[in-house]
Amino acid sequence: MLLCPSVWMFAQGSVVASDVEQLKQAIAECKRLILELPEHSGKQKDTVIKLIHLRLKLQELKDPEEDEPNLQVLLEHRFSKEKSKSVKQMCDKCSTIIWGLIQTWYTCTGCYYRCHSKCMNLINKPCVRSKVSHQSEYELSICPEVGLDKQDYRCAECRTPISLRGVPNEARQCDYTGQYYCSSCHWNDTAIIPARVIHNWAFEPRKVCRTSMRYLALMMSRPVLKLKEINPLLFNFVEELVEIRKLRQDILLMKPYFITCKEAMEARLLLHLQDRQHFVENDEMYSLQDLIDSSSGRLSCSLTEIHTTFAKHIKLDCEKCQAKGFMCELCKEGDILFPFDSHTSVCHDCFAVFHRDCYYDNSTTCPRCARMLERQHEDSQNP
Structure with a gap:
């Protein structure tokens, strides 16, 4: 197929470059030919090369898309x-x-x-993204299908007529919403389904519509899953989650040391968790990405490394943080104790720290609590 004379002359550089309108016509002709010619054919490739030459000529004079808003x-x-x-x-x-x-x-x-x-x-x-901002919660039922007849045999999004037989349009089910969509709204993209993860600990990607794919991608790192309420039994069957919960609890116990330590604030230790900031706020909320990384083992390794760094600062590197340790008042022996040590127990009332064995073997009340009660009694007697 031959190019029209205007296209050919411009490609050869034989037309005056100041003729912008004629140059635009030549570009439009090239675009038309590219769309009409067989894809990946030699003629299409030649036309593309000529179009590049024409655009370069036009760019010397004027931006071809200057009328299009950015x-x-x-x-x-x-x-x-x-x-x-x-x-x-x-x-x-x-x-x-x-x-x-x-x-x-x-x-x-x-x-x-x-x-x-x-x-x-x-x-x-x-x-x-506006839906994510206004409705930051997942559908937690596994593929909540209602049936194509409930949709009046129309796409759940654009309302195009659809059918399971593919006439006039193929009905494709989204595993996240459970609804059926047309091929324009459902491209057979796949995504990990939160409900299947929480209830079955299953991470196999399933087919979802375009809107669900984008929504799940934008929600991936948002901590909106409170596993303790949604499925507390999950911790009985997934050992990784138990380990991660303990590490998170320890990190929350370390946080008060850092926010009162000048060296820790200057070193920005808490920014080690900037990608998972909710880990320094609570130990209950999880994002879908947290659960995916828990399954692969990445999260456990990452948190263990951060836990080691934090503990090293408090127990070895910083004298001020060391001074905030505890001595076991029950046995009055051993090293300085910290609430995040694995062999310690913490009083629920005054937060004093003891050896775990001493705390559970002790039949009396906490010594620190006893002193506080005695002091309160003395103050009441001598106002």
């Missing part, structure tokens, strides 16, 4: 114009290839929804 806001999406011309992407609206070299395209900075510039006005799906 940022557009639509349905809570914040679309940013992409600069990449070589990477092939799929348009989430029309499900066709985005030719970055010849088509303008945008990506939402919140949920990474991609689309052609020409498809912008046809979008009817709001940004998934």
Whole structure:
């Protein structure tokens, strides 16, 4: 297939470069030919090369896309114009290839929804990040299917007619929502399902719709799972979770040492957990990423290393933190004790620390609590 004369002349550099309008027509003709020619054919590749030459000529005079805004806001999406011309992407609206070299395209900075510039006005799906902001909780039932008839045999999202027989459109089930979607809204992407992890400790990725895939990706690191309430029996069957819970409890006991220690604050020790900041706030909340890393063993190794670093600062490196240790008042023997030591027990009332064996063998009350009660009694007698 031959190029039109205007395209060929521009590609050969025989036309005056100041003729911007004619140059734009030549570029448009090249774009049309690229879309019409067989993909990966020699003629298509030659046309692409000529288009590059034409664009370079135009860039010397004028930005070919200067009329396209760099940022557009639509349905809570914040679309940013992409600069990449070589990477092939799929348009989430029309499900066709985005030719970055010849088509303008945008990506939402919140949920990474991609689309052609020409498809912008046809979008009817709001940004998934807004849902994450307003509804930060998972569906915790395993594939809560209600049936295609309850959906009136229409896609749960765009309401396109669908059928299990594939006529007029194939119905695809999302394992996260349990609902059925058309092929434009469900691309057979896979994701780990939170409900299957919490109830069955199963991490096999399942097929989900595009919206669920984005929602799960954005929610991955959010600590919204309170395992103690959702499935407390999980700790009876998963040893890794028991170990991680103990490490988290120890880290919370170490935190008061660090927030009152100038050296620890200057060394920013607590920033070792900046990727999992909820670990220094409580020992109950988990993110889906925490559970995935627990299953692989990565989280246990990482927390053990951090636990060792923290304990070394308190017990060996810092004299001020060492001075905040305890002596066992029951046996009055042994080394300085800390509440996060494995062989100690802590009084629930006054938080004094004792050897575990001494604490459980002792039949009397805590010595420190006894002193505090006696002092209170004396103060009441002598106001």
